[in-house]
Amino acid sequence: MDPGLLALAFERPAIDWHAVAPEIVLLSMGCLITLLDIVFLDRIRPYTAALAGLGLLATTIPILTLAVDGTDRVLFGGAYVVDDFALVMKVVFLLAGYLVVLMSTNYVAEGDYWENEYYGLLLASVMGMVMMASSRDLISVFVALELLSIPAYLMVAWRKRDPRSNEAGLKYYLMGVFASAVMLYGMSLLFGVSGTTLLAGIGEAVGSDAGSVAAVTLGIVFVVAGFGFKVSAAPFHTWAPDVYEGAPTPVTAFLSVASKTAGFVALLALVFVGFYGRADVWEPLVWVLSAASMTVGNLVALRQTNMVRLMAYSGVAQTGFMIAPLAVAGHSVATGDQALSATVTYLAIYAAMNLGAFAVVITLARRTGSAEISSYAGAFHYAPGLTLAMTAFLFSLAGIPPLGGWFAKFEVFRVLATAGEPWGYVLAVVAAVNSVIALFYYAAIARRMWAEDVPDGDLSPVSVTPSLVSALALCGIVTLAFGVAPQAVARFTNVSLLALGG
Amino acid sequence: MLLNQFLLLSAVLFAIGVYGVLARRNGVLVLMSIELILNAVNINLVSFAAFREAVPGEVFALFVVAVAAAEVGVGLAMVLLLYRNRRNIDLTEIDLMRG
Numbered sequence: 001m002d003p004g005l006l007a008l009a010f011e012r013p014a015i016d017w018h019a020v021a022p023e024i025v026l027l028s029m030g031c032l033i034t035l036l037d038i039v040f041l042d043r044i045r046p047y048t049a050a051l052a053g054l055g056l057l058a059t060t061i062p063i064l065t066l067a068v069d070g071t072d073r074v075l076f077g078g079a080y081v082v083d084d085f086a087l088v089m090k091v092v093f094l095l096a097g098y099l100v101v102l103m104s105t106n107y108v109a110e111g112d113y114w115e116n117e118y119y120g121l122l123l124a125s126v127m128g129m130v131m132m133a134s135s136r137d138l139i140s141v142f143v144a145l146e147l148l149s150i151p152a153y154l155m156v157a158w159r160k161r162d163p164r165s166n167e168a169g170l171k172y173y174l175m176g177v178f179a180s181a182v183m184l185y186g187m188s189l190l191f192g193v194s195g196t197t198l199l200a201g202i203g204e205a206v207g208s209d210a211g212s213v214a215a216v217t218l219g220i221v222f223v224v225a226g227f228g229f230k231v232s233a234a235p236f237h238t239w240a241p242d243v244y245e246g247a248p249t250p251v252t253a254f255l256s257v258a259s260k261t262a263g264f265v266a267l268l269a270l271v272f273v274g275f276y277g278r279a280d281v282w283e284p285l286v287w288v289l290s291a292a293s294m295t296v297g298n299l300v301a302l303r304q305t306n307m308v309r310l311m312a313y314s315g316v317a318q319t320g321f322m323i324a325p326l327a328v329a330g331h332s333v334a335t336g337d338q339a340l341s342a343t344v345t346y347l348a349i350y351a352a353m354n355l356g357a358f359a360v361v362i363t364l365a366r367r368t369g370s371a372e373i374s375s376y377a378g379a380f381h382y383a384p385g386l387t388l389a390m391t392a393f394l395f396s397l398a399g400i401p402p403l404g405g406w407f408a409k410f411e412v413f414r415v416l417a418t419a420g421e422p423w424g425y426v427l428a429v430v431a432a433v434n435s436v437i438a439l440f441y442y443a444a445i446a447r448r449m450w451a452e453d454v455p456d457g458d459l460s461p462v463s464v465t466p467s468l469v470s471a472l473a474l475c476g477i478v479t480l481a482f483g484v485a486p487q488a489v490a491r492f493t494n495v496s497l498l499a500l501g502g
Numbered sequence: 503m504l505l506n507q508f509l510l511l512s513a514v515l516f517a518i519g520v521y522g523v524l525a526r527r528n529g530v531l532v533l534m535s536i537e538l539i540l541n542a543v544n545i546n547l548v549s550f551a552a553f554r555e556a557v558p559g560e561v562f563a564l565f566v567v568a569v570a571a572a573e574v575g576v577g578l579a580m581v582l583l584l585y586r587n588r589r590n591i592d593l594t595e596i597d598l599m600r601g
Contacts, residue, residue: 161587
């Protein structure tokens with residue numbers, strides 16, 4: 001080894017402490033909760049949920065100061081970048097995490113399982129997502145992916161004496177590890193062709209003549225397939241319904257929103273910064289993933305009888321919508337930027353409406369103890385407020401104005417229709433047909449809740465906890481606000497990765 | 503340098519690993535097959551790094567080793583949990599949820 005390399009190894013890289021402040025706050029809070037748990041044991045239990053929520057909210061403060069400051073910060077030679085895209089996604093992750101803490105507060109406490117580790121793991125997972133938003137290097141993408149996945153595997157298997165939870169945990173674990181192993185194999189090929197792990201460097205190599213070799217094609221296919229699993233895009237979605245059903249419901253909400261968004265963030269960074277030069281490989285791949293996810297998700301969702309399984313398949317269909325703009329993103333840099341903004345907008349709105357729907361599912365399950373759709377019949381008679389909220393979230397998911405979902409879908413259609421690619425028009429038609437199919441099953445649930453009679457005539461009210469009320473109110477306000485004033489959300493999600501990656 | 507031979511070895515290991523994950527029914531054997539894929543990745547990374555004299559490849563391989571250890575720790579705990587509750591780790595019998 002040459003002496004120059006050794007001298008380099010002992011030189012600490014210059015760290016911009018302001019840029020990593022959010023991560024430091026979150027990490028300290030996660031460690032603090034774990035430490036308090038060890039020292040005070042169950043005396044601290046009533047406070048951990050509040051502490052975790054506080055930690056997540058406190059983390060948004062340095063993000064706000066960074067946003068006010070406004071300069072893009074590049075750390076570790078380009079491996080870690082804090083730009084507008086990263087900041088917007090970090091806020092989405094933190095708020096989604098906070099909402100999950102609100103939903104978990106009573107659920108975990110009443111579930112008879114030790115709960116402090118739960119919040120420690122939740123914060124660790126959110127930490128991985130926050131890192132993922134800034135990662136622009138294969139190594140940091142991989143480490144962030146594992147940091148967000150490993151705690152999630154444990155949280156899915158949280159009810160350790162419940163065989164369904166065990167089963168869900170093992171399925172999620174095996175599929176997740178297999179997908180990340182395949183993805184790593186793709187990453188190793190990409191590294192081999194470009195000789196660097198920086199996404200920007202890979203982007204240069206992939207865009208040049210060296211990028212046309214089969215190893216790059218194979219690498220891109222493996223990496224996109226690996227993240228296709230994470231975002232539960234068909235045909236890599238088979239784990240989702242079983243895992244969603246077996247996991248504790250707040251964890252399901254966390255997976256369906258935060259974990260999916262994290263997969264998308266990585267996919268966007270990889271596609272726009274790393275693979276942009278090989279649109280001929282990833283565009284058809286994304287097209288197939290998108291069309292398959294929408295169609296399979298919606299058609300299977302039509303005949304579900306369990307609400308959580310239905311949400312799993314509806315999540316697969318929504319993934320198809322979110323990924324659709326990427327299918328035309330390689331057309332030109334302007335289209336690429338629009339596609340990125342459309343996907344980021346969709347992710348932010350989807351987080352609010354999907355978490356809201358899960359909050360209602362969790363609240364109603366407190367009364368009925370069941371997630372079967374038949375148990376929702378006549379909910380209007382004993383819980384009119386919840387019924388109204390659920391209707392709003394479901395119609396938002398279906399994309400009906402003036403709720404947030406319509407703007408998300410509108411943006412997707414706008415990108416597909418204005419790109420000027422024939423395949424884009426075809427995908428827009430597929431998406432339009434699927435929006436109609438989706439309305440069937442969303443509206444069917446709402447109709448059951450409003451119009452039918454209560455099965456056993458029991459009109460006792462639902463016991464709603466303050467934390468669930470706050471979660472519902474937050475999701476409801478955001479869903480409505482994004483629909484009424486879409487320009488507000490569009491201002492934040494108007495981000496670009498292409499200027500940076502070249 | 504004999505890059506091709508290393509890549510061939512890693513491709514064979516990868517293929518064996520994928521076959522193992524898809525065909526094996528025993529939870530522990532599936533975990534071992536996943537380890538085979540990760541080893542294929544490491545061979546790829548290290549041989550590319552040596553071929554191109556690019557250090558990040560070796561760093562990446564070290565990260566893969568470290569993270570894989572954490573992953574397998576969780577995986578074995580999960581298989582153990584399943585064994586405690588069901589007295590068997592045959593993956594074809596985990597089918598409580600369908601549809």
